[in-house]
Amino acid sequence: MGGRASQRNDIVASAVDLARDGRVVSLDSAARAAGVTKPGLMYHFSTKQDLMMAMVDFVIDGYECDLKARIPGADPARESVESRIHAYVNWACDGDFSAGDLVMLTDPRLHEPxxxxxxxxxxPWVAIPDDTPVPKRTRLTAARLIADGIWFETVTTQQLSANDRDRHNDVQAFAHSLIEESQ
Structure with missing residues (x-):
């Protein structure tokens, strides 16, 4: 059974590589990229939605490894909201991203799922408890939205100039100051 799981992982990784290379992901293209037949791919993923969901999980699994490395306990459920948002801001500002990470969400038929x-x-990384006082919630949300904006700019532009990197560092520091003010 280990071979089947390994083949499934290889198919997903190949499909993510297609997206990251700016190529169209379909069941046919993913099968070709993974070196399997379409029926072989469909043994693991009967629909494009199944494949795309696995791709989202694959990308976020990588994100989570990077995020976990940025917090002391590596378990977001046990960390304070401030610790999680600090980690998220740092991840968004200096993580390694690809436009393909965003592209997989653009199929209009599959957008919602x-x-x-x-x-x-x-x-789990960005949730702010409902009972958080409004001023604190506002600062934490602002820090998170700043991180989202930097992540989006990095994903869509790919190459940041030295000036952009300096600007991101300043904005990152500002986001952290918002988190600190919320404590």
């Missing part, structure tokens, strides 16, 4: 999965997987 894929973005729902994306949000569910990222929620």
């Amino acid at each position: 894929l973005t729902t999965r994306w949000c569910e997987r990222m929620e």
